[in-house]
Amino acid sequence: MTAAIQVNAVEKSFGNVSIIRDLNLSVAKGERHAIIGPNGAGKSTTFNLISGYIKPTSGEIRLNGEVTSGLRPFEINRRGLSRSFQVTNVFARMTVWENVRCAVLWATGHRYAFWKNVDNLPEVKQRTAQILDDIHLTHRRDVPAGLLTYAEQRELEIGITIAGGASVIMLDEPTAGMSHAETERAVALIRRLTEGRTLVIVEHDMSVVFGLADRISVLVYGHIIASGTPEEIRGNPKVKEAYLGEEVD
Amino acid sequence: MTNAVTPAPAMAKAESGSALSFYGIWLLAAAALVVLPLVFSSGGSLTSFSLIGISIIFALSYNILLGQTGLLSFGHAVQYGLGGFLAVHAMNAVASHNWPIPLPVIPLMGGIGGMAFALLVGWVMTKRAGTVFAMISLGIGELVASSSLILRSVFGGESGITTDRTSLMPLFGWTFGPQIQVYYLIAFWVMISAIAMYALTRTPLGRICNAVRDNPERVEFIGYDPHVVRYLAYMFAGFFAGIAGGLTAINFEIANSAYLGATQSGLVLFSAFIGGTAYFFGPILGAILVTYLQLGLTSVTSVWQLYFGIIFIGIVMFAPGGIAGILMKHRPLIRAGTLSAVIPSYLVAAIPTLAFALGIILTIETVARFSGGDPINLLGIPFVAAAPTTWAAAAVLVVGGFLVARITWRRIAEAWDRAATVARDRGYLA
Ligand SMILES: Nc1ncnc2c1ncn2[C@@H]1O[C@H](COP(=O)(O)OP(=O)(O)O)[C@@H](O)[C@H]1O
Numbered sequence: 001m002t003a004a005i006q007v008n009a010v011e012k013s014f015g016n017v018s019i020i021r022d023l024n025l026s027v028a029k030g031e032r033h034a035i036i037g038p039n040g041a042g043k044s045t046t047f048n049l050i051s052g053y054i055k056p057t058s059g060e061i062r063l064n065g066e067v068t069s070g071l072r073p074f075e076i077n078r079r080g081l082s083r084s085f086q087v088t089n090v091f092a093r094m095t096v097w098e099n100v101r102c103a104v105l106w107a108t109g110h111r112y113a114f115w116k117n118v119d120n121l122p123e124v125k126q127r128t129a130q131i132l133d134d135i136h137l138t139h140r141r142d143v144p145a146g147l148l149t150y151a152e153q154r155e156l157e158i159g160i161t162i163a164g165g166a167s168v169i170m171l172d173e174p175t176a177g178m179s180h181a182e183t184e185r186a187v188a189l190i191r192r193l194t195e196g197r198t199l200v201i202v203e204h205d206m207s208v209v210f211g212l213a214d215r216i217s218v219l220v221y222g223h224i225i226a227s228g229t230p231e232e233i234r235g236n237p238k239v240k241e242a243y244l245g246e247e248v249d
Numbered sequence: 250m251t252n253a254v255t256p257a258p259a260m261a262k263a264e265s266g267s268a269l270s271f272y273g274i275w276l277l278a279a280a281a282l283v284v285l286p287l288v289f290s291s292g293g294s295l296t297s298f299s300l301i302g303i304s305i306i307f308a309l310s311y312n313i314l315l316g317q318t319g320l321l322s323f324g325h326a327v328q329y330g331l332g333g334f335l336a337v338h339a340m341n342a343v344a345s346h347n348w349p350i351p352l353p354v355i356p357l358m359g360g361i362g363g364m365a366f367a368l369l370v371g372w373v374m375t376k377r378a379g380t381v382f383a384m385i386s387l388g389i390g391e392l393v394a395s396s397s398l399i400l401r402s403v404f405g406g407e408s409g410i411t412t413d414r415t416s417l418m419p420l421f422g423w424t425f426g427p428q429i430q431v432y433y434l435i436a437f438w439v440m441i442s443a444i445a446m447y448a449l450t451r452t453p454l455g456r457i458c459n460a461v462r463d464n465p466e467r468v469e470f471i472g473y474d475p476h477v478v479r480y481l482a483y484m485f486a487g488f489f490a491g492i493a494g495g496l497t498a499i500n501f502e503i504a505n506s507a508y509l510g511a512t513q514s515g516l517v518l519f520s521a522f523i524g525g526t527a528y529f530f531g532p533i534l535g536a537i538l539v540t541y542l543q544l545g546l547t548s549v550t551s552v553w554q555l556y557f558g559i560i561f562i563g564i565v566m567f568a569p570g571g572i573a574g575i576l577m578k579h580r581p582l583i584r585a586g587t588l589s590a591v592i593p594s595y596l597v598a599a600i601p602t603l604a605f606a607l608g609i610i611l612t613i614e615t616v617a618r619f620s621g622g623d624p625i626n627l628l629g630i631p632f633v634a635a636a637p638t639t640w641a642a643a644a645v646l647v648v649g650g651f652l653v654a655r656i657t658w659r660r661i662a663e664a665w666d667r668a669a670t671v672a673r674d675r676g677y678l679a
């Protein structure tokens with residue numbers, strides 16, 4: 001079976017600083033894949049490369065078998081990949097409802113339509129309402145996104161990411177900065193919403209990672225030093241030494 | 250966010266009545282346009298209403314760029330002017346060939362002209378937003394305005410190209426000679442254009458324009474190319490600007506290079522901004538005020554542009570949301586029933602603020618007319634610019650007015666805080 005995401009020998013340098021070095025990664029369809037690694041290891045950069053935000057210096061990236069390195073983010077999104085951002089990245093002056101609805105429009109085939117009343121599209125309306133319900137923001141639907149609390153903005157960030165129904169979802173530290181209770185709620189949400197889809201997640205909370213992921217890749221200095229099931233990663237001496245230390249035991 | 254749950258029922262209630270009030274507003278607007286010339290029937294007011302109507306379309310079209318899509322254009326008059334020229338050429342062609350096309354269709358030609366130009370240059374222009382777009386729009390504006398003086402066969406040089414709107418076939422006996430008939434033609438297009446532009450904001454494209462305005466980067470990750478979105482917005486803006494230009498050509502029976510120039514581009518930016526770009530109706534208010542001021546001020550003072558500058562700076566500094574922003578700030582207070590708590594503070598502030606404003610006006614006019622000119626007529630009182638008593642009066646009004654006004658402004662802020670707190674406690678976001 002072709003992998004959902006296949007990264008082959010990707011390198012990325014900013015100027016002459018090499019950030020990603022010989023990156024190889026394979027994420028199977030339907031898999032929940034966690035990427036862990038210390039700060040500055042290049043996890044977000046990896047997300048940026050896969051989602052088309054930046055282009056690899058060399059190497060190749062495939063989405064469902066098709067080469068996507070070199071494509072623009074919207075082209076990759078239209079091929080079924082959607083990502084969230086580590087730093088909340090929403091439409092601040094628009095309401096919660098409109099934020100999610102905008103993320104639904106392309107996927108429901110309305111594209112650049114200027115001859116349809118956006119309030120009169122039953123499928124869009126129903127999907128938007130469903131997403132708002134899923135992310136527990138229905139009661140905040142008419143509030144401008146910029147006025148939400150931090151945790152609410154993080155939930156909206158997830159909502160926008162999943163709204164288009166992409167088959168591959170990438171979440172960059174979705175629970176960063178959340179309290180313990182908020183994290184638990186967010187993880188339950190992520191688990192439910194990505195049911196039947198491929199998930200790539202960057203996460204620092206090890207209990208979340210080991211509870212959620214089918215496979216884990218460990219990124220250190222822009223290179224994946226290990227990739228495997230939670231058990232394999234737990235027992236991998238290289239990982240213990242380089243990153244996990246005492247935390248896993 | 251303890252009070253977060255409370256707004257929901259209040260807003261749901263507001264929504265159920267909104268369909269009725271929505272159509273009500275449009276019907277009211279249409280009725281006002283019909284009745285206006287019957288109430289104020291002098292030739293002067295007919296001319297003013299006609300110009301205001303055109304400015305409304307023009308300012309709304311500008312706001313497709315600025316308010317809806319976040320594109321700051323310094324050259325919007327290009328599409329307006331080209332629309333005007335195309336309309337004039339169309340009228341002349343229709344008249345000379347005796348084509349059975351009535352005058353009310355001509356603004357559409359203007360729209361097509363504005364849109365065609367946008368189609369041509371827009372793809373390159375809208376590649377980037379922000380400063381890049383602003384600078385290119387300025388450059389294109391200058392380019393077209395200066396070309397218009399060189400390409401005489403198309404633009405008629407300094408004198409422009411004239412036309413005769415009555416030379417087209419009459420429609421139901423209307424020749425469009427009398428200004429009243431032109432007014433109704435303009436009013437018709439104001440309604441059509443305003444409804445169309447409002448409808449545009451309620452489409453998928455319109456909403457994605459807002460998303461591009463707020464965060465073009467994220468738009469790319471929900472499947473949209475912000476470049477295409479900006480390009481489409483630019484074409485729509487060009488279309489409606491062209492309609493406004495076509496109406497101007499009909500109104501004055503001429504198109505000249507001034508239509509395309511930087512002054513015209515500046516005025517429309519000014520109208521949209523003063524009215525407020527965050528709300529659809531903002532530019533309408535701005536267009537009415539600016540056109541009215543322009544017509545009124547030019548006859549009483551030679552330095553009317555100075556007043557425009559002061560108003561503009563004042564709005565930018567103290568009310569960046571424009572008139573619409575100021576009005577809409579009161580909505581939660583009205584809903585919560587706490588508006589009456591701030592009104593008295595406004596009334597108290599009005600007197601010293603007016604004195605301050607009069608002092609500024611007196612100062613400006615004194616300087617402007619010092620070396621000759623008519624006496625300054627302020628509220629019916631004549632002031633002579635060269636007289637020291639005038640200077641003293643100006644100084645007293647400016648300094649005294651400001652010192653007292655400052656206290657009353659602080660009172661407004663306090664009254665505001667109290668009223669807004671109450672409104673928030675009652676569940677209305679303020
Ligand atoms: N656009 C950029 N230009 C220069 N350096 C960058 C850029 N983006 C990321 N980096 C650098 O790449 C390294 C990896 O960053 P990042 O991918 O954000 O790490 P992580 O998400 O794993 O914490 C950091 O040292 C960061 O400073």
Ligand SMILES: [Mg+2]
Binds near residue numbers: 045086
């Ligand atoms: Mg990161």
